[in-house]
Amino acid sequence: MPIKGVVFRLESDLPSEAKSLLEDFRLAVNHAVRAGLQARVTSRNALNRLAYKDFRQDHPRMYSQHLVSAFEVTASVIKLHRRRTRTNAEPRTPYVKRLMMKAENQAYKLDRGTGVIDLAIRAGCHVKLKLVVSQYHRRYLDDATLSLGSLTVLPDRVIVAFRKEASKPYIPESIVSLDTNESSLDGICLQGNDAGVVRANFRDVAIIQQRHHDRRRRLQKKKAHDRRMARSLCRREGRREHHRIDYRLHQVANSVLEFAERKKSTIVLEDLKGMKFKKNKELNRRLSMWPRRKLHQIIEYKAQWRGIPLVKVDPRCSSKKCPICGRIQDSRMGTLFECECGWRLDRHINASINLLQTAISKGLEVAGGLRFDPGAFQHDVMMTLYDPGRGARSEPNGTSCVQVVT
Template sequence: MVNRGIRHALENDFTAKGSMAKFAQSLAGEYHINGAHARTAMGVSLSLAKGYRRKLRKGKKSKVPYVFKPFLRADDATFHITPETGLVRLSLRNGEWASFDVKLSNYHVEFMGQGKIKQLILNDRKAVFAVEKEIPEQYQLTSILALDTNERSLDGVSLTSECVVPVSAPYPDVSVIQHRYFTRRRKLAKKKCNDRRVWRKLASKEGRRERNRVSQRLHLMSKGLVELAARERSAIILEDLSLPKGGGRGKRMRRRLSSWPYREIHRQIEYKAEERGVPIIKVDPRYTSKTCPRCGDIKRRSRVGQVFECGKCGWRLDRQINAGLNICKTALVQLSKQAEMRGLGGLRLDPDALANDTMILLYAPDNAGAHGVSGRSGSTGQLNVSR
């Protein structure tokens, strides 16, 4: 139905759901199914056709989309789930229902109880339930948490009306795990180089394990971070990392950067923040690691070492905290341009007031080592603040 819908929409230049209603009805009659299924299918068709048109407009090469894998998207009028038993009933056609069981954990049941179950997406492997939740009301901000994303931690400053302190949310295990799996895959590739089928199977298994282990640690970090921000009524400031870093570096460095899961880190923080009503502000990351927060001098040419040193005014600070400080500064400028400061009018950033001897950890990373990795990894000493 989706494939026929795409062609129908393109042939007749239809872009609105209303114009597809008649076609949906005829499809439902032809296949003897619930009309609502045909209507949601036409919704999918329209969005695929929209993407195709956009590509054509931009002059990109594109084929008319075709869906190969069977799936079903059902809206809440056509299915019903009992979370306690996991029984799903799905309407096929007038008076006829299909039913199946899904395995639900306590977490699933609790999550489903928090909102209205709006949509079911079913394919040959899994069932996805979309739950509609109310967006919590945004609170009056009292502080901001500006964080620079680094390979092993998020570092930056927490700014309240009383003080500014360096903070850090470390995830040292992540790069260790990634390196371990990288060497393992290399070894495996050598060993199984004469059997592609076995190699592909083993490699995908290893890749899955790596992703799971990395994202588990990131989830712990992002959860702790967002909970703290919600408790302290802070806004979280992150860099807008839509531009990839990593031109002009060595091969090894590029590999490390491209496997660096910053997008996943930001994605997790963003969706968790949205759930909790924590505002996220994104700032331009240019020169954040090369600017002096005190006098504003930018070291365009020279490299910045572990410690940032300003040639003009003699400011010295750990480079990662320094970047966080600059992100905080940019965010304050950006916020002051907005009509309402949302209660942040009293915040001033004075780099000299930075308490230099206390580093506050934003969550307890010890829990992350439950599977025995942290002992070998955490000793990088990158997080010391020195001035």
């Protein structure tokens, strides 16, 4: 069941009862983290048995429903900690610093018309939180098919989880097969006998990453005498980068999904599990920064939300194989794929054809049938799904080199 977390600002500050509830909640989480690590338990139920009584004695008035969700948060903190122990021999015992609390949907009421949350603090004590509701929020509040999930309360905002009954995917009439590259999604759309090239560009993502990377470097050098300042500036830099890239990835994903929905297509993507790293440090940095996994996550999640069918296929040899004669080439240099049998095509488009063929051989079916005819394939006509109108702004700041334009 797809879940979407929607962030709401509060119209006024958090009431003091709610604030102390957040503090108690954090206390409960940190208490349970310690108890759980000591007793080596990780599941929510085991934590419940272990820490419930102790904490109850100290805080007899806390709503028990909240205590149970505190243990759920604890379970995820411990899980994260255990993952860290695998790579780091002596990680610090986790301590939750941020004020937060989570409430299950039985523990709060949201009036979807007025946007007021009624949150139970303890028996007989409720607080009302008035949410700031915009048009964007209305879309979720007014949609009666969405049910409410958990509520996360932070000092300045709340996050409401909306759950959707997964809509049944339509019966596909075409396939959009996409190869993910460093600055674009390239592929073909196959419908009946017609195949066309499609592309969604996100070339400014790499530019933004490079730029922020350089700026962080310069910041670190410039603030080498003040590590605290360097850290806080770099963190801000990272947040900006994250927002700028996220925005673009969502635009790309939306354009792909709108196209697929219009054409009633199944989307084919490569399965990115098990991507290998090389010895080249600079290349590794670029590969690990390359947000294609993130892009796939966004596309997958949005496709599920909108009921668009999507399959992932093993990308092995997809960039080296000839889709006509099946020969596998050694090198993958250049932008053009050329085979001894005479097949020539843009390398990225070629890879997407291989993905498509893998998907079909794995049993992907489409209403009306499909026939891919390389001879009739028009690859000089391209359909652009997304293209950033303007490139990334350069955003000069104090550490940027001043360029004099004459």
